[in-house]
Structure formats: structure tokens, C-alpha cells
Amino acid sequence: MDITLFTPKETQYLFNNNGHIDMQSTSHASTTSRSSDSGEPSGAAANGKWASRLLRECARAICEKDSSKIHHLLWMLNELSSPYGDCDQKLASYFLQALFCKATESGQRCHKTLTSVAEKSHSFDSARKLILKFQEVSPWTTFGHVASNGAILEALDGESKLHIIDISNTLCTQWPTLLEALATRNDETPRLKLTVIVSVSMERSVMKEIGQRMEKFARLMGVPFEFRVISGLSRLSELTKEELGVQEDEAVAVNCIGSLHRVEVDERRGVIRMLQSLRPKVVTVVEEEADFLSSRNDFVTCFEECLRFYTLYFEMLEDSFVPTSNEKLMLERECARSIVRVLAYDDHNDQSGVTGGGDCERRERGCQWSERFKEGFLPTRFSDDVIDDVKALLKRYRAGWNLVLPQGDENNIGIYLTWKEEPVVWVSAWKP
Amino acid sequence: MLVKMTEETISNNLIPNPNSGSNPPPIKRKRNLPGTPDPEAEVIALSPKTLMATNRFLCEICGKGFQRDQNLQLHRRGHNLPWKLKQRTGKEPKKRVYVCPEKSCVHNHPSRALGDLTGIKKHFSRKHGEKKWKCEKCSKRYAVQSDWKAHSKTCGTREYKCDCGTLFSRRDSFITHRAFCDALAEETARITAAASINNVTAGNLNYHFMGNPLVPNMSQHFSSLFKPISGNDQVIDQSRHGLSLWMGQTSQGHGSVGSTISLHELHQISSSGVIYNDPLLSCLNPPPSDYQLNWVFGSKISSNNGEELSSTLSQHESAPSLYSTQRTNTTTHQTPSMNMSATALLQKAAQIGPTSTGPTFSGSFVLKCNNTDQVQDGNRICGLYGTTTTNTPPSSILGGGTENNNSTMNDLSSLNQLQMHPAKRQKISLSEDNGGGGQTRDFLGVGVQPICHPSSINGWI
Numbered sequence: 001m002d003i004t005l006f007t008p009k010e011t012q013y014l015f016n017n018n019g020h021i022d023m024q025s026t027s028h029a030s031t032t033s034r035s036s037d038s039g040e041p042s043g044a045a046a047n048g049k050w051a052s053r054l055l056r057e058c059a060r061a062i063c064e065k066d067s068s069k070i071h072h073l074l075w076m077l078n079e080l081s082s083p084y085g086d087c088d089q090k091l092a093s094y095f096l097q098a099l100f101c102k103a104t105e106s107g108q109r110c111h112k113t114l115t116s117v118a119e120k121s122h123s124f125d126s127a128r129k130l131i132l133k134f135q136e137v138s139p140w141t142t143f144g145h146v147a148s149n150g151a152i153l154e155a156l157d158g159e160s161k162l163h164i165i166d167i168s169n170t171l172c173t174q175w176p177t178l179l180e181a182l183a184t185r186n187d188e189t190p191r192l193k194l195t196v197i198v199s200v201s202m203e204r205s206v207m208k209e210i211g212q213r214m215e216k217f218a219r220l221m222g223v224p225f226e227f228r229v230i231s232g233l234s235r236l237s238e239l240t241k242e243e244l245g246v247q248e249d250e251a252v253a254v255n256c257i258g259s260l261h262r263v264e265v266d267e268r269r270g271v272i273r274m275l276q277s278l279r280p281k282v283v284t285v286v287e288e289e290a291d292f293l294s295s296r297n298d299f300v301t302c303f304e305e306c307l308r309f310y311t312l313y314f315e316m317l318e319d320s321f322v323p324t325s326n327e328k329l330m331l332e333r334e335c336a337r338s339i340v341r342v343l344a345y346d347d348h349n350d351q352s353g354v355t356g357g358g359d360c361e362r363r364e365r366g367c368q369w370s371e372r373f374k375e376g377f378l379p380t381r382f383s384d385d386v387i388d389d390v391k392a393l394l395k396r397y398r399a400g401w402n403l404v405l406p407q408g409d410e411n412n413i414g415i416y417l418t419w420k421e422e423p424v425v426w427v428s429a430w431k432p
Numbered sequence: 433m434l435v436k437m438t439e440e441t442i443s444n445n446l447i448p449n450p451n452s453g454s455n456p457p458p459i460k461r462k463r464n465l466p467g468t469p470d471p472e473a474e475v476i477a478l479s480p481k482t483l484m485a486t487n488r489f490l491c492e493i494c495g496k497g498f499q500r501d502q503n504l505q506l507h508r509r510g511h512n513l514p515w516k517l518k519q520r521t522g523k524e525p526k527k528r529v530y531v532c533p534e535k536s537c538v539h540n541h542p543s544r545a546l547g548d549l550t551g552i553k554k555h556f557s558r559k560h561g562e563k564k565w566k567c568e569k570c571s572k573r574y575a576v577q578s579d580w581k582a583h584s585k586t587c588g589t590r591e592y593k594c595d596c597g598t599l600f601s602r603r604d605s606f607i608t609h610r611a612f613c614d615a616l617a618e619e620t621a622r623i624t625a626a627a628s629i630n631n632v633t634a635g636n637l638n639y640h641f642m643g644n645p646l647v648p649n650m651s652q653h654f655s656s657l658f659k660p661i662s663g664n665d666q667v668i669d670q671s672r673h674g675l676s677l678w679m680g681q682t683s684q685g686h687g688s689v690g691s692t693i694s695l696h697e698l699h700q701i702s703s704s705g706v707i708y709n710d711p712l713l714s715c716l717n718p719p720p721s722d723y724q725l726n727w728v729f730g731s732k733i734s735s736n737n738g739e740e741l742s743s744t745l746s747q748h749e750s751a752p753s754l755y756s757t758q759r760t761n762t763t764t765h766q767t768p769s770m771n772m773s774a775t776a777l778l779q780k781a782a783q784i785g786p787t788s789t790g791p792t793f794s795g796s797f798v799l800k801c802n803n804t805d806q807v808q809d810g811n812r813i814c815g816l817y818g819t820t821t822t823n824t825p826p827s828s829i830l831g832g833g834t835e836n837n838n839s840t841m842n843d844l845s846s847l848n849q850l851q852m853h854p855a856k857r858q859k860i861s862l863s864e865d866n867g868g869g870g871q872t873r874d875f876l877g878v879g880v881q882p883i884c885h886p887s888s889i890n891g892w893i
Contacts, residue, residue: 128612136605146604176611177604210612217611388573395569396602 050080051088052307055095059303062103070103083332087314094336095307098343102299107344114337115359124209126330131171133327138320139397143417144257144286144427145174146393150386151429152253153181155282156190159251163193165244165278167236168257168286172196172210176217183221191224195244197259198231236263237270241278252280261287261363265296268372276376276432283377283430289416289423290363292342299343306342309363310335316419320398366426370413377430379413381406390415473527475542480533483556534560554578 058073074096081092101107135142156162162182166172175194183189194214198204211227218225228245246252254275263271275283290309295301314332321328341361364372370379382390387405394401400420406412414428482488487497489504493511498504529545530552538544539555546552554576563573565580569587574580592606593599595615600606610616 132605132609132612135608142604173608173612176608179611180607213612213616216616220616392569393604 049088051077051092051095052311054080055092055099055307056300056304058096058099059300062099063299074100074103083329087311087318090332091307091311091314094310094332094339095343097336098339101340101344105344107340111337111340111345111359114340118334118337122205124206127171127206130327130330131173133321133325134331135173137397138316139394139401139417140316140425141170141173141257142393143390143401143403143425145170145177146390147382147386147415147427148255148257148284148286148429149174149178149181150389151282151284151380151382152178152255153185154383154386155380155429155431156251156253157186159281160188160190161193161247161250162190163195163246163250163252165246165252165254165280166194166196167259168255169259170257171206172214174255174257175214179218179221179223179225183223189223191226192218193226193228193245193250195228195230197236197239197244198229204229204231237267237274239274244278246278252278254278254280254283256284257286258288260285260369262360264360265293265362269375272372272376279432281431282380283373284427285369285373285414285430286425286427287366287369288363289365289426291365291368293362293364293368296362303343306339310339312419312422312424316424319400366414366416366423366428367412369426370428373428373430377432380429380431382415382427382429387415473529473545473547475531475545476528477531478533478552480556480560483533483553484561532556532560 054073054077058070058077061069061073077092077096077099080089081096082089083093084090085093097110098107101110131141134140152164164175166175168174172194179192182192196207196211198207207229211229214227215225230239230244260268260271288309291305292302295305313335317328317331338361341359373379387403390403394403394417402418402421404416404418404423406414414426416423417425417427485497487499489498489501490496491498491504491507491511493508493513496507498507527547528549529542529547530549531542531545532539532552532555534540534556537559539546539552546555557575558579561575563575565574565577567574567580567583567587569584574583590603591599591601592603594606594610594613596613598609600609
């Protein structure tokens with residue numbers, strides 16, 4: 001990404017006589033003290049968390065509309081960042097892009113470009129490889145799978161006709177283990193109908209292939225199986241029972257993994273009402289623990305929260321994958337889109353009307369989602385067996401992962417996956 | 433002291449100490465049925481505290497407690513008791529049975545008391561006790577230490593191998609991988625390609641054959657079948673004889689190799705577990721297009737043969753059920769409605785009898801048959817399959833056709849395996865089992881060579 005922000009003349013201005021960038025002369029509050037080294041990327045590494053400092057500085061500058069400072073910081077970040085470097089450099093790179101878009105108000109365009117680029121290189125094989133590898137090295141996603149499957153199996157125990165409505169980003173990687181459990185746990189294997197709701201166009205294209213694999217696998221397991229794909233994430237709140245193919249004699253479970261935050265904020269309430277109308281036996285919700293919502297009008301706070309979350313995520317990726325992993329790179333690139341979306345692509349100012357497409361990125365924390373769900377559902381605890389399964393799962397991964405249970409308190413619903421003591425993923429189950 | 437304690441505990445309990453004749457079951461059952469004790473026995477009802485107490489044997493002199501009676505006796509010697517008192521208060525060792533103190537438990541009633549003190553202790557712990565022992569690797573919990581120890585020995589020792597060659601130590605990642613693995617897709621592609629070359633019928637024929645795991649004893653029984661078909665009369669007769677188990681009808685005489693074999697002949701051949709498709713059939717003319725071997729396969733049928741299947745099914749009740757377990761690996765034409773669950777079919781198959789089978793599963797799972805003692809792993813199926821060049825059913829995780837051409841069932845470790853879910857969640861237990869590694873044989877019959885070259889197959893592939 002080549003950003004030519006400065007004419008040679010400006011660059012000259014920035015450098016003082018020593019050939020070093022003179023921070024003092026350009027910024028009022030020089031919080032970055034080690035200016036002498038800032039010219040070289042390698043030297044900056046010694047400064048520790050230089051990226052977050054610079055990034056925050058820049059965000060503040062954008063808020064204050066201090067254009068010279070903005071320029072300066074963007075330039076520096078550009079020099080220092082790299083999507084192929086260490087964590088700091090990567091974060092700097094991706095957030096720089098978002099900040100730039102914000103400063104130049106080109107977020108929408110940028111996002112579109114990123115999306116179409118990603119779509120072109122997207123395929124069933126690449127997606128499968130990516131997601132399976134990620135699940136192998138990190139419990140970030142499998143945590144939610146295991147807990148949800150456990151809750152679903154228990155809630156639907158004894159039923160003979162099951163219908164699971166899957167609104168998630170898991171590409172069905174959650175279901176093989178569930179199918180296996182259905183086949184082995186009971187004397188009478190129930191029938192399973194799986195309705196997957198997609199919207200992100202990338203996912204749609206691979207869904208067909210995924211569906212075939214699922215069907216085959218279900219046959220293998222000996223589970224009567226039906227698979228359907230529905231496009232409708234963009235208008236989730238308007239889906240009806242008929243559209244989803246929910247029949248009276250079916251026991252319904254709804255599984256929402258990483259998808260609720262893609263619903264436009266105003267629609268979220270409607271979605272919960274829609275879920276209620278399906279009369280499910282259980283609703284499982286898995287979301288990443290981050291709050292991009294309450295601060296949506298305060299850029300700096302939102303930025304900091306975003307930075308915090310993605311720092312955690314990138315560090316986790318760094319720790320879980322091998323350094324040269326291609327999958328890690330791809331996952332990081334996917335973040336680029338999200339980051340731009342949150343920071344630079346303001347829903348309010350969207351000139352072209354409803355963006356729809358289910359690509360909103362306003363995440364909420366578990367407690368916030370709980371408040372929403374409480375309006376139509378009652379929280380249920382995960383059983384001890386499920387908790388045990390989850391704990392056993394975490395043991396199979398590297399150290400650093402932990403399970404945190406709600407502490408007695410009424411408002412603490414769901415379980416959290418923590419990475420180095422920081423809660424990162426929230427899972428909960430709800431009953432009508 | 434010991435006697436005193438016993439009395440105390442009994443009087444503390446709701447159930448009084450009945451003497452002989454206490455609640456004899458109305459029908460006199462055999463004594464050694466678990467939980468149905470000798471009516472003459474003395475029923476002891478211990479409180480939970482006493483039951484779980486570790487030092488039940490108390491010395492009457494100093495009050496010290498011991499876990500075992502022998503230990504107590506040893507200790508008493510140290511008190512230098514006069515000889516007379518050394519003797520036990522001479523009561524006959526009376527037969528004692530114990531009831532579970534938990535009121536809601538079935539063993540609470542004297543008629544279902546357990547005869548062994550250790551047994552009732554373990555039972556109480558397992559069912560009503562706190563699970564204090566936890567497996568480190570998988571977080572499974574146990575109340576009884578010996579259970580926990582036994583589990584720990586085997587936990588995590590299994591490995592899973594996918595068709596594509598990848599090895600997994602974790603079951604969940606194996607399952608997920610398997611579902612998305614290209615190897616899975618390939619097998620079906622082969623099947624459907626095969627099916628599209630012949631009739632659907634033929635395709636199914638091969639397919640079903642492939643999927644049919646053969647019980648070792650059966651294959652031995654009919655190994656002669658695998659000899660070149662040219663000498664078929666005898667072979668068929670043998671098979672017919674042996675197959676009367678399945679064949680509700682007598683077979684008609686059949687012609688020479690060259691002629692079309694009637695449905696029944698082929699039934700026999702097929703139900704004898706001919707797992708080859710190609711070699712055997714290649715020596716026959718292609719069957720008539722209305723050849724409905726699919727009847728063999730229970731409720732799963734291709735759309736073409738739906739009606740025939742159901743009609744033949746009614747005639748051959750026992751036989752189809754054997755194969756009906758193949759529901760999992762039928763072709764893509766499979767109808768979504770299934771009459772029986774896989775596990776129910778398994779159970780049915782198990783009931784057929786010793787000569788039949790055991791888990792004739794369509795090779796949907798092959799367990800690592802190291803654990804031959806774990807018979808109660810209900811869904812274990814030792815899938816066998818046939819030649820492989822083509823038509824390994826998609827369900828056979830057993831893997832990819834080609835490599836198994838010459839593999840014997842003994843070499844299970846080389847097969848892809850999916851260990852079924854541990855016993856905890858099993859509700860089915862098959863009494864019949866292939867017996868795992870020990871009994872498995874080369875389904876091709878011992879040392880039997882393929883009858884014909886695949887190349888001469890008349891489009892049967």
C-alpha cells in the first residue's frame with residue numbers, strides 16, 4: 001500500500017537539520033519521546049508498543065482535525081508499518097489504512113475494494129484450509145462450537161425431528177461433531193434439518209460445496225439430513241417461519257455465531273423478535289468480546305477499543321500459528337476489512353443509503369447482547385457436562401486459554417473464553 | 433464393637449433389619465442375578481456415612497478403626513487378649529446383603545439389595561456420590577478411583593487417521609476434517625461416476641457390495657465362493673446351503689457362467705458377502721436391467737428400485753436387515769426418509785444370530801480394533817470391503833479403495849478408523865462383535881485371489 005502523502009517539499013519541512021524527524025516542531029503534545037529513532041523501522045522496534053502510541057496519537061489528531069499532525073503521523077506510520085512484520089508493524093499497517101481512510105473519507109471505497117479483492121481469491125479450498133487450520137491451532141472458534149453443540153444437544157434431547165437454523169460464519173465446521181454425537185448418543189438417531197443463512201457473498205459461493213460435504217458426511221454418520229441455504233442476513237429481522245421452512249413438529253434450535261454483530265444496529269431488536277417467533281427450544285449465541293457500539297459517536301474511544309481488541313487478536317494469532325503461516329496472514333488480512341468498516345465507514349454518513357449486505361461490524365460485549373436477549377428469552381446455564389467438554393477442549397491447545405464461568409451474579413450470563421486473562425469470546429444459551 | 437455398630441446403623445435406618453424371609457421376591461429368582469439377593473440373607477442398611485467410612489472395623493478395646501477386617505485382627509493381637517476373647521464372638525458368617533441408602537434408588541429396596549459390600553459402596557459412589565476423580569486429559573469425572581484409573585490408562589492413546597493420510601490425535605478435529613476432506617468427496621465421485629456408466633442398478637450393485645462388511649466366519653464359510661466362477665454350480669450349491677439362513681426362498685438352478693444368473697442366485701452370492709464386485713460379476717453377463725439386487729439393502733434404495741425393494745423386503749425379513757444397516761452408504765439417490773436408525777438396525781443385525789454377523793455395517797466406521805475387549809462400544813463396526821479399484825462407498829472411512837486391495841482385516845491399524853464415542857454415551861451394546869483384530873480375516877477369503885481381472889468387467893465398474 002503506497003501512500004504518497006507528502007510532496008518532497010513537505011518532507012523536507014518535517015526533517016530538521018540533523019536528518020531526524022523533529023517531532024517537537026510539529027506536534028504540540030509530544031507524547032512520543034523517542035523521536036530520534038523514528039526514522040528507521042528497525043530502530044522503532046526497541047520502543048515497545050510504538051504502534052499503539054502512534055496510532056492513538058493519530059486518531060486523536062484526526063478528531064482534532066489537526067492536519068499537519070495527521071500528515072506527520074500518517075507518514076511515520078507508513079514508514080514503520082508492514083503487514084509482514086511483527087505484531088506492532090502489522091497493527092500499524094492495518095490501522096494506518098483505516099486512519100487514512102477516515103482522514104480522507106474514503107472508507108466506503110476502500111472497503112469495497114478490499115472486499116472485491118478478497119472475493120476474487122476466495123474459494124472453497126482456501127476457505128476450508130483457512131478455517132480448519134485456525135481451529136487446529138486456536139480454540140477461538142471451537143470454544144463456541146463445543147459449548148453451542150453441547151447446549152443444543154441437551155436442549156433437543158429426545159426429539160426426533162430437529163431443525164437447526166444456523167446464522168453464523170463458521171462455514172458449517174461446527175456441525176460434523178454434532179452429527180457424530182447425534183449418531184452415537186441415542187438409540188434412535190433423530191432427523192436433522194439444517195438451514196444456513198448467509199449473506200456475505202463470499203460465503204454464498206462456497207456454501208454449495210459445503211452443503212454437499214455435509215450431506216455426504218451425514219450419510220456417513222447415518223443421520224437423516226437435509227440441508228438448505230437461505231440468503232437473508234441483510235434482512236434478518238424480516239425472515240419468516242415459512243421462509244425458513246420451520247415446521248410445526250420440528251424442534252428448533254437457533255445458532256448464532258459471530259453473525260449478530262453483522263446486523264445493522266437498529267435491526268438487532270427486530271432480529272431477536274424474529275427469533276422468538278420461531279419458538280426455538282434453544283438459542284445459542286457466540287460473539288467476540290468487544291464493544292464498538294457504545295462509542296460509535298466518539299471516534300477516539302472507539303478507536304482505542306478497536307485497537308485493544310485487534311491487538312489481542314493479532315497477538316493471539318502470532319502465538320498460535322507458526323511464524324511463516326500463510327493462514328495467519330490471510331486471517332490478518334480479513335481483519336483489514338473489519339477495521340476499515342468500523343473506523344472509517346460510518347453508517348450514519350453512508351451516502352448511498354443502506355449498505356446492507358450484512359457487513360456491519362459493530363460488535364457488542366456479552367453483557368450488552370444479554371440485555372437485548374433478555375427481552376425475549378431466558379438465559380440458561382451450561383450444564384456441567386458441557387463445561388467439562390469445553391475445559392477438555394482447552395486442554396488440547398496451547399497454554400494461555402481459559403474458561404471463565406459467570407460468577408453467581410444475575411447479570412453474568414454465559415461463559416467466556418479468555419486469552420491471557422482477557423475475555424475474548426462470549427458464549428451463551430437462551431430459552432424462550 | 434463391630435456388632436454394636438452394625439446394630440446402631442441399622443436402627444438408625446428406616447429399613448429395619450429383617451430376618452430371613454425378608455421380602456422375598458414373589459418369583460424365586462436365581463441367586464446370582466445382580467441385585468436380587470438370597471431371600472434368606474440378612475439385609476443390612478448402612479447409612480451413607482457408614483458406607484463411605486473408610487475405617488469400618490473398630491477395635492473394641494481401644495476404638496481404633498481399620499479399613500479391613502484382617503487389619504483389625506492383626507491389631508487385636510497386640511492387645512494380649514486372653515485366648516477366649518481372641519475368638520470372634522462366634523457367629524456363623526451369615527450371608528449379608530446390602531441396600532443402597534439413597535431412597536430414590538432401585539437398590540434401596542431389600543429385594544434389589546447387592547450382596548457385596550464393596551459393590552454397594554461403589555454403586556453408591558458412582559450413582560449418588562460426588563465425582564472427585566477427574567481425568568486430566570479429557571476432564572471426564574469419576575466417583576470411584578478404580579474407574580478413574582482404568583480410564584486414564586486408555587485416554588488419549590488412540591489415534592485417528594483420515595483417508596487422505598493425515599493423522600489426528602484429537603477426535604473432534606478428526607471428525608471435522610473428515611467431513612470436509614476431499615477423500616470423502618472423491619469416493620462419492622467415483623461411485624457416482626461408476627453409476628453413471630452402468631445403469632443405476634448396476635452401480636448400486638457394486639456399490640452395495642462394496643459396502644458390505646463381511647463377517648469373518650461368513651467369509652470363511654463361503655470362501656469357496658470366491659473361486660473362479662466357472663465351476664460355479666458347486667459353489668452356488670454350497671453357498672445356497674449355507675445361505676439358507678437368509679434366503680427365504682429356494683433358489684432355482686442356474687445355468688453356466690455364461691448365462692444370466694437369476695435373482696436368487698445372485699442373492700445368494702451377494703448375501704454370502706461377496707465383497708468383490710468386479711471379479712465375481714465380471715464373469716457373468718451383465719444382469720438384466722431389472723435386476724434388483726438392491727433389495728438386499730434394506731430400506732435404502734435407489735429411486736429406481738423403490739417398489740421392488742419394499743416388496744422383496746417383506747419376504748426376506750431377516751436378510752435385508754443385515755444389509756439394511758447400509759443405510760449410510762447408499763448412493764446419492766438415497767431417500768431422505770429412513771425407517772430405522774442406524775443404531776437400531778445394528779441391534780437388529782446383532783440379533784440375527786452367530787452365523788450372521790455382528791456388526792455388518794456398511795463400513796461407516798471402523799474402530800481401532802485394538803480394544804477388542806470393549807465390546808460394549810456398541811457402534812463398532814469392523815467394515816470390510818472389497819476390492820477397491822472402484823466403488824468404495826463414500827461411507828467407508830475405511831479408506832480409499834486402492835490401498836486396501838490386499839490388506840487383510842488383521843491389519844486394521846492401516847485402515848482409517850473412527851473410534852466411536854466412548855461408552856459413557858453408548859446405549860447400545862452389541863453382543864456380537866467381530867471380535868476386533870483377532871478374528872478379522874481377509875474378507876476375500878483366506879488367500880483367495882480375485883476371480884477375474886477388472887478389465888474384463890462388463891461395465892460393472
